[in-house]
Amino acid sequence: MIGYAFMGAAHSQAWRNAPRFFDLPLTPVQQVICGRNPQALAAAAQKLDWRDTETDWRTAIARDDVDLVDVCTPGDTHAEIAIAALEAGKHVLCEKPLANSVAEAEQMAAAAEAARANGVLAMVGFTYRRVPAIQLARQFVDEGRLGTIRQVRAQYLQDWIADSGAPLSWRLDKTRAGSGALGDIGAHITDLIQFVTGQAITGVAGLTETFVKERPVATEFSGLAGTGGAELGPVTVDDASIWLARLTGGAIGTFEATRFAWGRKNALRFEINGSAGSIAFDLEDLNVLEYFDAGEDTRTAGYRRILVTEPEHPFISAWWPAGHGLGYEHAFTHQVVDLTTAIAAGDQPEPSFADGLAVQRVLAAVEESAQSGSNWVTVPTSGTEPA
Amino acid sequence: MIGYAFMGAAHSQAWRNAPRFFDLPLTPVQQVICGRNPQALAAAAQKLDWRDTETDWRTAIARDDVDLVDVCTPGDTHAEIAIAALEAGKHVLCEKPLANSVAEAEQMAAAAEAARANGVLAMVGFTYRRVPAIQLARQFVDEGRLGTIRQVRAQYLQDWIADSGAPLSWRLDKTRAGSGALGDIGAHITDLIQFVTGQAITGVAGLTETFVKERPVATEFSGLAGTGGAELGPVTVDDASIWLARLTGGAIGTFEATRFAWGRKNALRFEINGSAGSIAFDLEDLNVLEYFDAGEDTRTAGYRRILVTEPEHPFISAWWPAGHGLGYEHAFTHQVVDLTTAIAAGDQPEPSFADGLAVQRVLAAVEESAQSGSNWVTVPTSGTEPA
Amino acid sequence: MIGYAFMGAAHSQAWRNAPRFFDLPLTPVQQVICGRNPQALAAAAQKLDWRDTETDWRTAIARDDVDLVDVCTPGDTHAEIAIAALEAGKHVLCEKPLANSVAEAEQMAAAAEAARANGVLAMVGFTYRRVPAIQLARQFVDEGRLGTIRQVRAQYLQDWIADSGAPLSWRLDKTRAGSGALGDIGAHITDLIQFVTGQAITGVAGLTETFVKERPVATEFSGLAGTGGAELGPVTVDDASIWLARLTGGAIGTFEATRFAWGRKNALRFEINGSAGSIAFDLEDLNVLEYFDAGEDTRTAGYRRILVTEPEHPFISAWWPAGHGLGYEHAFTHQVVDLTTAIAAGDQPEPSFADGLAVQRVLAAVEESAQSGSNWVTVPTSGTEPA
Amino acid sequence: MIGYAFMGAAHSQAWRNAPRFFDLPLTPVQQVICGRNPQALAAAAQKLDWRDTETDWRTAIARDDVDLVDVCTPGDTHAEIAIAALEAGKHVLCEKPLANSVAEAEQMAAAAEAARANGVLAMVGFTYRRVPAIQLARQFVDEGRLGTIRQVRAQYLQDWIADSGAPLSWRLDKTRAGSGALGDIGAHITDLIQFVTGQAITGVAGLTETFVKERPVATEFSGLAGTGGAELGPVTVDDASIWLARLTGGAIGTFEATRFAWGRKNALRFEINGSAGSIAFDLEDLNVLEYFDAGEDTRTAGYRRILVTEPEHPFISAWWPAGHGLGYEHAFTHQVVDLTTAIAAGDQPEPSFADGLAVQRVLAAVEESAQSGSNWVTVPTSGTEPA
Structure with a gap:
């Protein structure tokens, strides 16, 4: 490592x-x-x-x-x-x-x-991708429970630098991090939406903003937190990025990645609406998938709060009884499970580097759009949808 | 009338x-x-x-x-x-x-x-504007509780024509309704964000979509529901509209109006993030305003679920004791209260026709952007922010 | 009147x-x-x-x-x-x-x-009884969606006298009000549970408490709020009452009525668990009924948040489109509808005075139990279950 | 081990x-x-x-x-x-x-x-006790944020044997398990309420019920789930237990432990109301503590949803950044931390066996009350409150 x-x-x-x-x-x-x-x-x-x-x-x-x-x-x-x-x-x-x-x-x-x-x-x-509720979301799409996907709205909201006194870290330096909220957490929602829907983003209109242009240079760091000194340095990445998108299957979407949403700590949220139903997810409540089945009788229909902790749910049977929730780190364990399984079988593990490249192309298109006054930019593809 | x-x-x-x-x-x-x-x-x-x-x-x-x-x-x-x-x-x-x-x-x-x-x-x-929780939101902004406003995300999600068999109504006819989700419910979030933030939208990149192009011609209508016959007619308005925006005070925002979000019946939702705090609202739970005060101690900070039913809250003292919630129609009553009060005093009631025009200009810019491939369109203003 | x-x-x-x-x-x-x-x-x-x-x-x-x-x-x-x-x-x-x-x-x-x-x-x-979500709850029981009812938990939580400086009102005077939280709001949960389950309470073990024994004598009152003076007077009713109960159909239940639950304004909440499903309700979010169908597949099962605002729901077709919620006062309007309908037809309107008497007997049994050291007290019945 | x-x-x-x-x-x-x-x-x-x-x-x-x-x-x-x-x-x-x-x-x-x-x-x-949100609850009580504690309501709701076809396990056999829901999960809420409030339960009126008297004898078991055969055997423990209680500090409480609450998987929930505030917790959303501060201004007061994932929160600084939630198993890790720390220092680790005995006495009193027709039973104490 x-x-x-x-x-x-x-x-x-x-x-x-x-x-x-x-x-x-x-x-x-x-x-x-x-x-x-x-x-x-x-x-x-x-x-x-x-x-x-x-x-x-x-x-x-x-x-x-x-x-x-x-x-x-x-x-x-x-x-x-x-x-x-x-x-x-x-x-x-x-x-x-x-x-x-x-x-x-x-x-x-x-x-x-x-x-x-x-x-x-x-x-x-x-x-x-390996949070059980997100795996279940993908299964629902595959099983046709959502029908034709029409709309997505995806947000990754954090607030760890919403305080303008929070210090500079390598994550705010374009030469190290490449971009800010866009590449760090915007990458996640881009990959997840492509993964869950099975559709690729084909074009975007984007807008990025750096609300706080200068910050104290950090003198010490631990995890995402640090201590700043008296010296100020420039923030060279975006604090927040928002974009519209079209997907290969005809869906449209809004996306937002920000580190400035006070009170949202790790709110990776998405909602997906199809012709037959809807789902909603929030990483701050990661053991839950909400699901609306449009086929239900109107009298009894409603968003179901599925606690994704049953043995029938992805990865769960290896862990604890129903209702005994998992945490952030378990998805990493599941990643090891799938990676070693793929290697043993000689199969391509997913997401592949090609999937990673597909995400990168979307992020680059958002940046290009943002730099050109938010005009529409087509995302080049290899002609293949993500797995 | x-x-x-x-x-x-x-x-x-x-x-x-x-x-x-x-x-x-x-x-x-x-x-x-x-x-x-x-x-x-x-x-x-x-x-x-x-x-x-x-x-x-x-x-x-x-x-x-x-x-x-x-x-x-x-x-x-x-x-x-x-x-x-x-x-x-x-x-x-x-x-x-x-x-x-x-x-x-x-x-x-x-x-x-x-x-x-x-x-x-x-x-x-x-x-x-006269839902008590929204009045309270505006008061919070005026009192500086949110600080400088940085981001807004506003959605008006309905599902009343998500079923492709739902019949045509005058609301789906461009000559009668002007536009679809955009003018009907997108107008609401446009006005509300301008009202609550006190900032005007200065430019947009928009995208509209009509998912279901033809529908049964309605033979009978009651409220928003109707019965369709065998004949099909064209839908000439947007089913969903999404757009990015910049506001006069430096804030950026995402907006979405749709009639295709299965399971959301009347979900006019917005979140506003400022330098000092955040608020969140959802019309499906209209007696509540969520508020995060960034000045609170980290150990005790969290979104507060304010039940806006106290005598100290806007319009409430005329109604019921705390916790006895109001419904959809009460905002109309409050509108009568403010309108008659303004007329008696000879004051300009708000929102004025100028405010209505400001909304119209934003919607027109979204349409223009959508028709030009989602490129950025500047919103003409009279040089004045909305009241 | x-x-x-x-x-x-x-x-x-x-x-x-x-x-x-x-x-x-x-x-x-x-x-x-x-x-x-x-x-x-x-x-x-x-x-x-x-x-x-x-x-x-x-x-x-x-x-x-x-x-x-x-x-x-x-x-x-x-x-x-x-x-x-x-x-x-x-x-x-x-x-x-x-x-x-x-x-x-x-x-x-x-x-x-x-x-x-x-x-x-x-x-x-x-x-x-005429809140649409509660009518729907009763319908679900009648339709067998809950199966045999096993457990109920009912709470009516308020906080309007949790402040020990809140003044005396006639509601805190035993000679006027009869009892405190018990008769005022405990009566509601008693009636509602008997109404929704269709079962009568047959026995109770109860406990009552007056946390604040003396309060300022009120000099002025408006609604539930008032202003107290310097003089203190005794509180002669219960601030909170809690009790266990058995019901005719074999169910068991916990009940709580309190005016001392800081932060709960009008939280009349109940959950009912049967052999085939569960429901949950909270008056602070009165347009919603939560429902768990035990017959659903484990992978997709979860509490559904039913927004009880559809034309197919009780009383709703007379009001607004889906998602446009009702308030506290609408149940009174529905009461007029059912009362005038019953009178016109010469039918017994419900709840009858016999139903009111049945509630009174339960409350009296709770008081008797509380006064006898919380021992079990059987509720006398007329041998008939409530309608 | x-x-x-x-x-x-x-x-x-x-x-x-x-x-x-x-x-x-x-x-x-x-x-x-x-x-x-x-x-x-x-x-x-x-x-x-x-x-x-x-x-x-x-x-x-x-x-x-x-x-x-x-x-x-x-x-x-x-x-x-x-x-x-x-x-x-x-x-x-x-x-x-x-x-x-x-x-x-x-x-x-x-x-x-x-x-x-x-x-x-x-x-x-x-x-x-070592779930961070529960540690925080205890800290709030210690810091006086709740004032004098007046009421508690504690529930541990599961549904793993709500299906009457679920097989017998050692947990349903009185000779092995001692009791059913009472000893298994009722023990948890008893200990937690005594821990968080710092008060001991002094008396109870209890009621227990076995809804399903006979079940298939299990032929195989894994975790809490098993497979039953054709043979039936008796259930000799309680399916659900409910009780009222008084505490040393003058508080009153309702308690419920059940394995029959369809849809609740591991809902250990409690609410505590004091003279200065309230808290609420639910193990199905274990990274959250809700808190109402009665000292707040009425206009801005509301239950705060505290995401207990900040470095300032108990045990968190050793784990992940804010918002990256923990799971069920982390409390066991924290238990090891505190146990080894106590052993190294030669200090009594908590909860001690005396604390365990105190819980046992409460459970025994509930059983005694239930067997004597739900009459009040005093809990013998050693004259000391739990730590």
Whole structure:
């Protein structure tokens, strides 16, 4: 694993726990963790339960006792590391967004395609796909419960920098993060809507805004929180991005990614309306999927609050009895389950790097639209809908 | 009152009940109701408690015993009736949308301006402004509880024609209704956001869609429901409209009006995020305003569910004890209260025809954007923000 | 109508509006309103739209132009007025609770029984039975959607005297009000549970508490709110009452009535669990009934939030389109509809005085249990379940 | 660890993960797991990550490499194992309920008291105390935010045997489980209310019911679910229990434990009303605490939905960023944190066996009341309130 911050902890937890609850075809071994600061790295290895450490990722991916490389670094390093790992014959799990630019993402998708011919597989970490309620949403679409999908509205609302005194972090620096709310959390709703509906976004009109242009330079960081000093530095990414979209199946949608919605902490919300029904989801209440069946009798119809904790629901039978909810981290465990299963079977794990590239192209189109006065921009596609 | 359908019933209820709960400076007398079908009109007069009837609106507005004309007809007739009434020296309450075109709305606003010089006053019926929770929202903005407003998201979601077998009504005919979801319910969220934030929309990128192009011609209608026959006719208005917007104060917003959101019956919802707090509202739970105060201690902060039924809340002291909620129709009663109060004082009632025109210009810009491939369109303004 | 305070206003509103929305077989005429203070009475008559006034209820009920007497006075006067009115051959609508003692209630039920033989009918005003969502709940039980009812939990939570500085009112005086939370709001949940389940409460173990023993004597009152002076007076009724119960059909239940639940304004809530499903209701969100169908597939099962505003729902077709919610007062209007319909048909309106007596017996059993150290007390019945 | 079923898995997960997120003063080693079926045991050891196995608990607790015994067996074996372990000088964590009878619980509390003198410590596993939102509730009470506590209403609603065809399990057998809903889930609400309020229950009036008297004998079991055969066996425990209570501080309460509330899966809910505010909690939405501050201005007051996921909230800083919710199992991890911290410091961990005994006495009083016709029963206390 390359990187040991927030995502490194979440991934380690998943590698450690997946075999305790699921019967995996392959048993993960947490062999080596890699970072640049030797002291912090040693502490992380101890805490996160890794056998060995490396301070140079090139050495790490070259090791014979490494079969899979888990890339948990900031987005500007994804392409170089992931491509090198694939070329070294290692399977790759790469955190989202796939890359900071479409060009890099294209190289990565090409590298993944080439590696696959050699039985080396790559997956991008759009982890929320494996929240059980979201899996159930996708099943409902597949089963035709929503009919023809007509409208989507997707929002990812946070407030962690709504305070204009919150310090600068690498996530607010365009050279490291690529973009702001758009690439960080807008990527999630883009992938999820494409995943759940099975449709690709074909065009957008977008608008981005940076409400707070300068912030204190951070002197210390832990997770998403930090402490700022007296010096100010420029915010070079978007605080919020909003866009309209059309999808391949004829649906239309509104999208919003923001870090400025006071009181919403991690509100990844979507509603999907089809000709036969509707669903609604909110990550702040992640064990629930709301569902309206338009075929019900008018007297008894209403949105159902499905508690997605039954053994019949995706991934649940491995966990606790009905009503004993899961948390944020469980989706990472499910990701390990599906990734190891795909590798053992020689199947392409999903979402693939091609799926990651598709997301990147949408985000790039939103940026292009925003920079051109919010005019409509067509999203180039490879002619294939996402899996 | 001209017209006696859904809106006619709601307005009659308001005229009849306002003096029973509020101390009005003027006592409304329900003098004459006007419609073209004499039989139906007589029944409506009896049911809705009007003293007299007229089948020609020109005669009705000319009567000496009429001081105020309440226009509850479809939008294509608003301009002619309202302007004639104002010229006849009658105060006017005109249902929304003000008109079916910007040109007509401009004429109406000009007529209202001219009439006002003679002490004749005009108001447009954006009734939802007078839902107590929405009045409270506006007060919170005025009191600075939200700080600088940064983002709005507004939706008006219904499902009354989500069934593709629902029949054609005048509301789906462009020549009568002007537009579909956009003008009918999109007008409401446009006015409300401008009212609550005190900011005007300056530009939009919009997209409209008609999902069901042909429907059975209706043979009978009652309220919003009807029965369709075998013959099909074209739907000439939008089923759903979505748009991005910028506002005068620097805020950005997403808007959506749709009649295709299965399971949402009358979900006029908005969220507003400012630098100091947030509010959220949903017309399906209309006695509630949610409020997040960013100044609260992190340990105890959370969205508050304010039940807007206290004597300290707008309009409530005239009604029932705390917790005894109001319904849809009460906002119409409050509209009568404010209108008669303004007339008695010789003040301009709000929303004025100029406010109605401002809404019309936004809707026209959304249509223009939608017709030009969703490119950005600037909204012309008179240089003044809405009251 | 005898009385013109909070309940007088609600009843007047109902008499005035029922014929405007419903086709009644009889047309109510608001002939005469009766109270002891001539000045306040005249103002009320004007405000509430009554033709004439009387300061002596005996004179009022003797008038030839009075066919029905609506008793809206405090509970200690119900028996005398209602019995006299029935004996004078007038139909009676009597506010709840029927009386302040079982003895009085028995006399009233006997008088109603006797009057009925002469075609004179009596009804007790458990108005909440006619909230559409509660009517729907009863229909669901009748249709077998809940199967055999096993458990009920019913609460009526308010907070209007949770502040220990809130002044004394007649509602806190045992000689006027009979009891406190128990008789005022406990009566409602008792009647509603018996109504919705169709089962009678057969025994109880109860406990009552007066948290604040002394309060400022009120100097002025309006609705439920008042202003207290320096003088303190004793609270002689319960602030909160809780009890366990068994029902005729084998169900068990918990009940709670309190005026001390800070933050709950009018939270009449109940949940009913049967062998085939469950329902839940909360008067603070009165247009909604929640319903769980145990027969649904586990994957898609969940509590449905039914918005009880469809034309197919009880009483709704007379009002507004779907999603345009009703308020507190509409149940009073529905009560007028059913009462006039029953009178026109010569049928016993429900709830009858016998139903009111059944409630009174339960409340008396709770008080007896509370006074005897919360031991079990059997509720005497007439051997008949409530209608 | 003795036992390896549902609770064994939850406890193992906690032992394994606690040191990965928290800095523990002692490092747990999962030394030996104990069960009677060697094959299942070996599989469990492998799955749950235990180094060694024993099929005789006496051998297990005698081992030198065991410092702490974690008792996860059915309630009828708790006393024997826990006392033996304490006498062998091993610290003990014993699952709830402490025992199946007050007599056993008294012996266990005495054994714990004796062991403590030797520095050997015992804790009972009322795990829900360590859900962050419940810890926050306790903090609010301690900080005086609720003022004097007046009322509690506590419910633990499940539906896992609401289907009368659900098979018999050891949990429905009085000789194994002691009681049904009462001891299993009623124990939780009893402990939690005593914990959060800091008050002890002094008396109860209770009522228990077994709705389904006979069920298919189970042929296979997994977690709480099983498969029944044709043979029927008697249910010897309560399906539902309800009771009224008084508390040491003058509060009154209603309690309900049921496995028959269709649609409620794990709804441990409580509301607490004090003189200065209220709180509400529901385990089905476990990252949330609702809070009403009676000191707020009436215009802005309302229940706040506090998302208990901030670094300032109990236990959260060790986990994920704000809004990234925890699940059911995390409370077990927190239990390990507090237990190891107490052991390292030589402090009594809470809840102690004395706390477990206090719960047992309440449950016994409820049973006694239920068997004596629901009359009032005083709960014997040791004269000390729970910690």
